[in-house]
Amino acid sequence: MKSIFFVSNFILLLNGIRLATAAPSANRWSNDTLGCSEAKQSSLQLRAASKPFYAIAHRVLVKEGVTAAFAHGANAVEIDVDASGDGWYADHDRTFLKGIAPISKTRGDSIKTMFEALAAAKKGGKPVLFVWLDLKNPNECKPTDAKCGFELLRQMVRDILLPADIRVMWGFGSGDAKGPAWDSINKKLDTKESLNVDGDAGDVAKAFNTAGVKSKAQKIMSRGLFWISSKIGTITAELAKASDSGNYGKVFGWVVMTAPWYSRWLNSSPDTQANRLLKEGKVDGVIYGFSSVMYKDDWFCKNTFDAVKGVVASSGTHHIARAEEYPW
Numbered sequence: 001m002k003s004i005f006f007v008s009n010f011i012l013l014l015n016g017i018r019l020a021t022a023a024p025s026a027n028r029w030s031n032d033t034l035g036c037s038e039a040k041q042s043s044l045q046l047r048a049a050s051k052p053f054y055a056i057a058h059r060v061l062v063k064e065g066v067t068a069a070f071a072h073g074a075n076a077v078e079i080d081v082d083a084s085g086d087g088w089y090a091d092h093d094r095t096f097l098k099g100i101a102p103i104s105k106t107r108g109d110s111i112k113t114m115f116e117a118l119a120a121a122k123k124g125g126k127p128v129l130f131v132w133l134d135l136k137n138p139n140e141c142k143p144t145d146a147k148c149g150f151e152l153l154r155q156m157v158r159d160i161l162l163p164a165d166i167r168v169m170w171g172f173g174s175g176d177a178k179g180p181a182w183d184s185i186n187k188k189l190d191t192k193e194s195l196n197v198d199g200d201a202g203d204v205a206k207a208f209n210t211a212g213v214k215s216k217a218q219k220i221m222s223r224g225l226f227w228i229s230s231k232i233g234t235i236t237a238e239l240a241k242a243s244d245s246g247n248y249g250k251v252f253g254w255v256v257m258t259a260p261w262y263s264r265w266l267n268s269s270p271d272t273q274a275n276r277l278l279k280e281g282k283v284d285g286v287i288y289g290f291s292s293v294m295y296k297d298d299w300f301c302k303n304t305f306d307a308v309k310g311v312v313a314s315s316g317t318h319h320i321a322r323a324e325e326y327p328w
Contacts (some may be wrong), residue, residue, distance in 0.1 A: 021288035028091035031055050037248040044319035052067055052321035053278075053312045054285025055305060056132060058255050059293040061090040061108025065118035068297035070126040077295075078132040078171075078254075079114055082107075082201030083148040087245045088156070090114050092294075093136070104274045104312050108294060115156055119164040127323040132196065132252075132287075133157075150181045155254040158190070166191050169220055174199030178206035186212035194249065194328050201241035208247070217249035217328040224254030226291040232276055239281030250327050258304045263290040276317060284327070 006063070036100035060077040069077050082091035090108035122128040141148035157168050170185050174197050185195055195218060197207045204221045213219055221242040223235050225268045235253065243251045256274050257269035270288070277283050288304045312318050321327075 008322045031140045050269065050315075050317055050319045051284070052325040052327075053313075053318040054129065054250075054252070054321050054327060055308050056252070056254075056285055056287045057295050057301070057305075058287045058289030058291075059092060059294045060114075061092070061106070063109055064297070065108075065113045065295040066114065066117040066121055068090075068182055068301065070128065070293055071297065072302045073320070074305065075127045075323075076096060076285070077118070078130075078134055080134045081104075081111060081138075082136060083150070083152070083153070085141070085148060086114075087147050088153050090138055091136070094127055102104075102129060106294070111153065112156055112160070114132070115160040115203070118166055119160050120166045124294045127321070128164075128166050129321060129323075129326055130169055130194075132169045132171055133162065134171045135176070135181065138176075139179040142243075143180045143184065147320065148185055157193075162190060162192050163191075167194070167328060168302045169194045171196040171198060173197075173220070174203035174207050177210065177309055189213055192328075193218050194218040196222055198222045198224075201245070204242065205245070205247065215249075216247065219248045220250045220252065220328075222252040222254065224252075224287065226255055227267070228253075228255055228273055229259075232268070232273065233280075236276055236281035239277070239283055243282035248286040251282065251289065252285045253281050253283045255290055255291050256286050256288040256308055257291045258300045258307070260300075270304045271311055274308045274311040278318065279313060283319075 020157055052074050052285060055074050056076040056078050057065070057072070057074040058078055060069055062064055066077065079090050080092040082089050082094065088111035090111060092106040094106065111128070117230050118131060138150050143150045146152065154275070170193065176182070177197055189195065194257055195211060195213045197204045200223065208219055223238045225231055225235060228235060228323055239251055239253050242248055256270050256277065258270050274286060277286050285310060289301050289306050309320055312320055
């Protein structure tokens with residue numbers, strides 16, 4: 001009996017030890033779970049409070065550039081749009097040395113081909129939030145010309161991009177804010193379209209004073225330079241004026257670039273450029289890529305995007321815009 005009593009007490013003692021040690025473990029698990037939950041909630045709140053930032057691939061002139069841009073991580077593209085006698089093309093300046101060579105060295109694909117590539121990318125799940133149409137000579141042809149009229153370009157936007165839920169930004173220089181194309185945009189703007197004027201803050205404000213666009217969300221200011229390091233202080237000051245004015249839905253800067261090795265002593269790093277545009281210029285997005293060559297699947301383009309992404313991620317104020325975060 002004594003032995004049975006001893007064994008019984010010993011078992012009870014072991015169970016007591018097990019329960020005593022299990023209780024703190026359960027409490028620790030509960031506390032850890034609560035801590036993870038609080039951290040996750042805090043992270044979600046911080047993300048919700050930050051603003052979307054737009055990484056816009058520069059000078060996308062061929063459909064392969066569309067593929068490369070979204071593979072690298074872009075959420076928008078800038079296309080130089082040129083009207084020539086035989087149609088609308090993605091083309092920056094028609095020549096390699098502007099005004100000297102008669103044959104185009106910068107012409108890419110037709111605008112229709114580019115629009116179809118963007119629509120396909122969107123359908124394939126890429127975050128194609130908007131396309132910046134940098135209009136080079138929109139009044140080259142009569143507005144109703146069947147091959148190169150501005151109304152044809154607008155119709156292609158309506159037929160291909162807008163139904164694909166891709167936003168469109170019509171880009172004018174401050175000195176070009178006039179003429180039939182400008183009047184067409186200001187007469188009627190779809191809710192998925194916006195009007196951009198590029199230039200110094202004062203000049204852009206004057207241009208918008210003559211514009212018919214009333215919605216602040218659809219008024220976009222931009223300022224930049226192909227070799228931005230040379231005047232970045234002046235550029236960020238103009239961008240900040242526009243941002244502080246509260247008159248625009250978005251403010252964009254350009255061009256963040258990774259300089260080739262032989263010119264890096266003249267140029268700041270892409271991280272520095274992006275950081276100054278974000279912090280000093282208070283921009284909502286930047287154009288990035290090569291300064292004067294069309295976008296392609298290249299280390300320079302990918303490295304520059306990664307620099308922009310890193311600056312945005314560490315800002316504490318912004319995040320790279322996601323698929324549902326349209327700018328207007």
